[in-house]
Amino acid sequence: MPEMTNDLFRAGRHSRYFNHTRSYSLFSRVRMIAWILAVLQTAWILVDWLLLPEDVSSTIAYGRIVASVSCLALGLWFSHPYRLEISLMRLLLLVLVLTVFQSWSNWVLIEQGLGSEILAGYAFFPFMIITMLAIFALTIVEVVGFAVFVILVELVNQLWRGEFGLVNGLNDLWLLAVLGCIAGWASVNQLSMLLVLYRQATRDPLTGLANRRQVMAQLDGDIKDAHEQNKPLSVLLFDLDKFKSFNDNYGHAAGDLVLKQFAKILRDGAKRKMDLAGRFGGEEFLVILPDTDQSGAVKIANAVRDGCHNQTLKVPTGEEVSFRTSIGIAVLGDKTEGRTRFLQRADDALYAAKNGGRDRYVVAPPS
Structure with a gap:
């Protein structure tokens, strides 16, 4: 209220x-x-x-x-x-x-x-x-x-x-x-x-973040604005590490608690009015950072990782658990780059982070 x-x-x-x-x-x-x-x-x-x-x-x-x-x-x-x-x-x-x-x-x-x-x-x-x-x-x-x-x-x-x-x-x-x-x-x-x-x-009903439809619509507008105004635009793509195994071990109720807590960490990390954090699907999340270059995006990625490291949750079984995330970072390229290629580079960087040992970030090469 x-x-x-x-x-x-x-x-x-x-x-x-x-x-x-x-x-x-x-x-x-x-x-x-x-x-x-x-x-x-x-x-x-x-x-x-x-x-x-x-x-x-x-x-x-x-x-x-x-x-x-x-x-x-x-x-x-x-x-x-x-x-x-x-x-x-x-x-x-x-x-x-x-x-x-x-x-x-x-x-x-x-x-x-x-x-x-x-x-x-x-x-x-x-x-x-x-x-x-x-x-x-x-x-x-x-x-x-x-x-x-x-x-x-x-x-x-x-x-x-x-x-x-x-x-x-x-x-x-x-x-x-x-x-x-x-x-x-x-x-x-x-x-x-x-x-x-x-x-x-x-809004996503579970986490309260923007849903996928809103994220995609706003990303299109932010890409257009970034190209027209010649300003940087960064996206961070997150995936909760071994989340399927977490659900199998502790149950989906515990998984929902983790998703809600991770959403709170994202809101704390991307707190400018122009930033948008959204649930991309399942345990994947996307943060759009207008007017943010690579160094600014890395700073927020580290803040989110630190937030995960500092968090423990008591799940319905009574156990204390923690969670980690892998992050792919991409900065918008030249004026020929659209949403599909932009997100693909962030996704490639995310998989590189997961394949490199998880609980880390990888910055996509320039387009």
């Missing part, structure tokens, strides 16, 4: 792999809403012509066209859908477009001396914006930030209109706060559901 609460509070604890997933969710929803608003803002010009004097409706129409074009531009902004900071910026820009149009249209209507009954029809944007937050999977900190911004803008507008402290103004602020709490609850629930689904789809 504390771990889930921390994950919902702010994004600092999220892995970059989950951030990719959440970023794309934000990107797709902002784009969809931006397109809808671009159409509605343009269509509402007809309503303005029916309700407002001709000169005022023309002025408001120009503002709606600018807002529509801005929303259309957001909808056509396709770059970097997997970068969380860019997706949050998209959402902020959408909120700013709506907030600026609402403040500006209110100013135009007041300057023209139109009555409050007309102004009320153009003051719903804060309520729409704060309710719209329920559509997105946001952390508690993000929801509070957006809601406070919208409420502060409304407060400034009320001060400018001379409505602050009046019954209607206080009612609006109270309603915004209530809607913010409801929308925030829905938004954080969406984030919670996304986290649960993501973990079910990408």
